[in-house]
Amino acid sequence: MNFPVDLKYSEEHEWIRVGDDDTAYIGITDHAQSELGELVYVEVDTLGDEVAKDDIFGTVEAVKTTSDLYMPVSGTVLEFNPKIDEAEDDEPGLINSDPYGDGWIIKVKLSDPSELDSLMDSEAYQALLA
Amino acid sequence: MKTTPLTEKHIALGAKMAEFAGYNMPISYAGIKEEHACVRNDVGVFDVSHMGEFIVKGKEALDLIQKVTSNNAAKLEIGDAQYSCLPNHKGGVVDDLLVYRLPEDNCTEGEQAFMLVVNASNIEKDWNWIKEHNTFDTRLINISGETGLLAVQGPKAADALQSLTEVDLKSVKYYSFVKGQFAGLDNVIISATGYTGSGGFELYASSDQLAQLWDAVFEAGKDFGIKPVGLGARDTLRLEMGFALYGNDISDTTSPIEAGLGWITKTKKGEFNSVEIFRKQRVEGITRKLVGFEVLDRRVPRHDYIIQDTDGNEIGVVTSGTMSPSLEKPIGMGYVKKEFSTEGTEIQISTGRKSLNAKVVKVPFYKV
Numbered sequence: 001m002n003f004p005v006d007l008k009y010s011e012e013h014e015w016i017r018v019g020d021d022d023t024a025y026i027g028i029t030d031h032a033q034s035e036l037g038e039l040v041y042v043e044v045d046t047l048g049d050e051v052a053k054d055d056i057f058g059t060v061e062a063v064k065t066t067s068d069l070y071m072p073v074s075g076t077v078l079e080f081n082p083k084i085d086e087a088e089d090d091e092p093g094l095i096n097s098d099p100y101g102d103g104w105i106i107k108v109k110l111s112d113p114s115e116l117d118s119l120m121d122s123e124a125y126q127a128l129l130a
Numbered sequence: 131m132k133t134t135p136l137t138e139k140h141i142a143l144g145a146k147m148a149e150f151a152g153y154n155m156p157i158s159y160a161g162i163k164e165e166h167a168c169v170r171n172d173v174g175v176f177d178v179s180h181m182g183e184f185i186v187k188g189k190e191a192l193d194l195i196q197k198v199t200s201n202n203a204a205k206l207e208i209g210d211a212q213y214s215c216l217p218n219h220k221g222g223v224v225d226d227l228l229v230y231r232l233p234e235d236n237c238t239e240g241e242q243a244f245m246l247v248v249n250a251s252n253i254e255k256d257w258n259w260i261k262e263h264n265t266f267d268t269r270l271i272n273i274s275g276e277t278g279l280l281a282v283q284g285p286k287a288a289d290a291l292q293s294l295t296e297v298d299l300k301s302v303k304y305y306s307f308v309k310g311q312f313a314g315l316d317n318v319i320i321s322a323t324g325y326t327g328s329g330g331f332e333l334y335a336s337s338d339q340l341a342q343l344w345d346a347v348f349e350a351g352k353d354f355g356i357k358p359v360g361l362g363a364r365d366t367l368r369l370e371m372g373f374a375l376y377g378n379d380i381s382d383t384t385s386p387i388e389a390g391l392g393w394i395t396k397t398k399k400g401e402f403n404s405v406e407i408f409r410k411q412r413v414e415g416i417t418r419k420l421v422g423f424e425v426l427d428r429r430v431p432r433h434d435y436i437i438q439d440t441d442g443n444e445i446g447v448v449t450s451g452t453m454s455p456s457l458e459k460p461i462g463m464g465y466v467k468k469e470f471s472t473e474g475t476e477i478q479i480s481t482g483r484k485s486l487n488a489k490v491v492k493v494p495f496y497k498v
Contacts, residue, residue, distance in 0.1 A: 037146070037362065038161050040453040041428045045484075056483070061430045061460075063162045063453055064362055066481070086428055 001030045004100055008116055009125035010072035012054075015100065016119065022110040026072060028060070031129055033099045036062040039092040044069075044080040044106055051077060053115055057106060060095070073115040075108035134179035135278050135340040143358060150361055151250035153180040158360040165363035166455040169328050170498070173284035174359035175347055178332075179340060182253035183277045184260065185232075187243040188268030195229060195244055198263050200386055200408075202399040203244070206231035211305045211323055214394050215386050216259060221407035222382040223389075224259050225252040226374065228323065233309055245319075245334075247279075249376045263403075278340030280333045282347060283359075283367075287330030290351035295320065299331070313346035315339050325364065327371035327498050366452050369461065372422050372493025378433055379420060379449040379463055387411045388465065389420045390493075418446065419471040422463050422493040423479075425451075427486045431462035431479045437470075438478040438485060445470050448479060456496045463493070 007015040013032035018024045033039065044058035051057045051071045058069040058080075081104050082088035084095060095103035110116075120128065131154045141147060145156035156177065158165060168174045186194060195203045201214035208231050216224040225248050232243040248256045253274055261270055282291060288299040294313040297320055302308055307321035312333065319334035335343050348356060365375070374380045374389055386395045387408055397409045425431055431451030439445050451462030462479070470477060473492050478485040 037158065038163055041430070043429065059429070059481075059483075061428075061453065063366060063455070064157075066430055066432055 001034065002100070003030065003122040003126055005122045007100065008072070008119035008121065010070065010119055011128065012070040012072070014070060014072045016072045016116070017100075017104075018110070018113075018116065022113055023078065024075070024108055024110055025104040026106050026108060027099055027104040028069070028095060029125070030099050033096050033103070036060065036065060036067060038063050039095050041086060042084050042092050042095070042105060044077065044085075046077045047080050049077055050111060051075065060092070069105065071108075072119055074111035076111065077106050077108055079107035081105055132180075134177055135337045136177045136179065136344055139341065139344065140177065140358070145358070145360060151180055153250060155180060156358070156360040158362045159358045162360070162362040162366060163455045165357065165359040166366050168355065168357045169284045169326050169359055169363065169367055170456055171285070172355035172357075173282060173286040173290045173330065173351055174357050174363070175344070175351075176281040176283065176359050176361075176364055177279075177344070178281050179278040179337070180250035181279050182248040182250060182256065182272070182274040183334070184246045184248070184257065185243065185271040185273055186246060186260075186268055187237065187241060187271070188266070189240050189242075190266035191242045191244055191268045194260070194264055194266045194268050195246075196400060197402055198260055199227070199229060200391075200396065200402060201229070201394040202396040203229050203231075204399065208233055209306050209308065211307055211321055213305075215380070215391060216256060217386065217402065217404040217408070218382055219403055220382075221385045221404045221411070223376070223380045223384060223386060224382065225249055225256050226376050226380060227256070230307060230319070230321070251377060276337050278335050278337045278343070280335075280340070280343060280347060281324055281326075281330065282333060282351075283324045283326040283330035284328050286354045290354035290356055291331065291347065293350050294346055302331075304329075313343055313350075315343060318343070325373060326367040327373070327494065327496070328367070329498075366455050369450055369452050369463070370454050370456055370494065370496035372463065372495060374420070375450060384420070384465070385411060385416065388416050388418055415468070417468055418465045419468050420449070420463055420465055421471050421490045422461065422495055423477060423488045424491050424495070425460040425462065425479060425486050425488045428460065429481065429486050430460045431464075431486070431488070432481075435482070436480040437464050437466055438480055439470065440476050440478060442478065442485065445477065454495060461495045462488075466490070
């Protein structure tokens with residue numbers, strides 16, 4: 001399993017990739033997609049909202065189970081990946097095939113970048129799974 | 131954790147494994163959707179050796195079976211199988227099961243022999259229950275440990291398996307079986323039954339020969355697109371057909387009449403456990419009913435989600451749900467108050483965070 005070193009990880013198995021201007025991409029980890037199995041639908045009902053750290057920003061549906069998505073840090077939801085959005089390209093399977101790339105779920109504007117310090121790096125996250 | 135004779139093979143095939151009913155079982159190999167399609171279109175193989183098998187043999191074997199099961203086993207000829215359930219004393223269900231009337235080659239004069247096939251999670255409970263009721267001149271033998279079971283399911287099952295046996299597979303009628311030679315093994319029960327709705331066979335063989343049987347089945351089926359299928363697709367396949375799953379849709383507290391299993395509850399056959407309760411439910415009616423529903427939003431209903439009327443009042447509970455791979459829409463089953471059970475009734479499914487729009491539909495959800 002793959003856990004890129006340029007990402008930060010949460011205990012709820014989300015990853016975050018911080019870019020310029022305090023924006024960041026958020027998705028679920030390779031471990032999370034593997035545990036859930038084939039994803040069939042992703043719902044993000046917080047577009048445009050400011051969502052606090054650890055609050056739910058959406059839901060993923062796998063064939064076998066449903067799982068809520070938690071914000072690893074506080075932020076405003078700027079974008080829902082159109083490639084997986086049902087109303088657009090509707091390819092939730094991208095989360096299974098490319099969890100850190102085309103399978104990103106939301107783009108956010110960070111409310112408090114210092115919260116990133118509370119997250120794990122790749123090594124710590126792998127230790128959590130071990 | 132217990133294993134089946136094929137657990138090592140599943141692991142070697144790269145299956146995703148998980149504990150089910152105390153056994154280390156394959157959940158999926160290539161992916162649930164692909165395995166599901168394989169059974170609907172071609173042929174797939176399930177290792178369901180975790181299921182339990184009991185032999186009931188003796189002069190009063192039929193009397194014991196009639197006492198503990200709800201369907202009318204007196205109708206069974208040698209070579210017939212029957213879907214049935216074990217009612218408890220409170221109008222609920224101890225388990226659902228298959229009853230096979232076996233050939234009498236090992237019986238003495240006046241004896242009959244049956245095989246009961248029960249859910250893996252209930253083997254001990256069922257065994258104790260049936261034993262408790264055995265006041266008859268009959269023996270009970272638990273052969274679960276020595277018995278392996280493959281379900282070979284799909285429209286191409288008969289063609290894929292025909293080279294392995296002299297038995298004309300297409301002539302084996304639905305819910306009947308032949309005991310015979312198969313893949314060089316003696317005394318395999320070749321049963322035209324299954325839990326998928328796509329036809330095919332269930333093959334009962336001795337545990338120590340199951341690996342050999344598995345290999346022979348895959349070799350024979352390779353030109354027919356045969357693939358291994360896990361418990362994940364077993365659940366989506368059965369749910370598309372509206373088949374009840376014990377522990378989800380039926381349980382110790384649900385009546386077979388409420389569950390739509392009135393057709394296996396023969397209240398006129400004579401006395402059996404809870405028959406008075408079922409007769410009363412037939413006459414007076416029931417207050418809740420197991421229904422199928424489709425969710426109109428693209429969210430998947432899950433076990434224990436609350437069912438509401440369109441005003442948000444609680445009217446029932448979801449017992450099973452999935453995204454149907456064949457229909458590509460979310461489907462589920464659940465108990466609702468009887469007045470909400472007619473086809474087309476608009477209901478809501480509460481996920482806890484929001485209410486989804488749904489409507490009651492007829493089962494099977496999917497017409498094979």
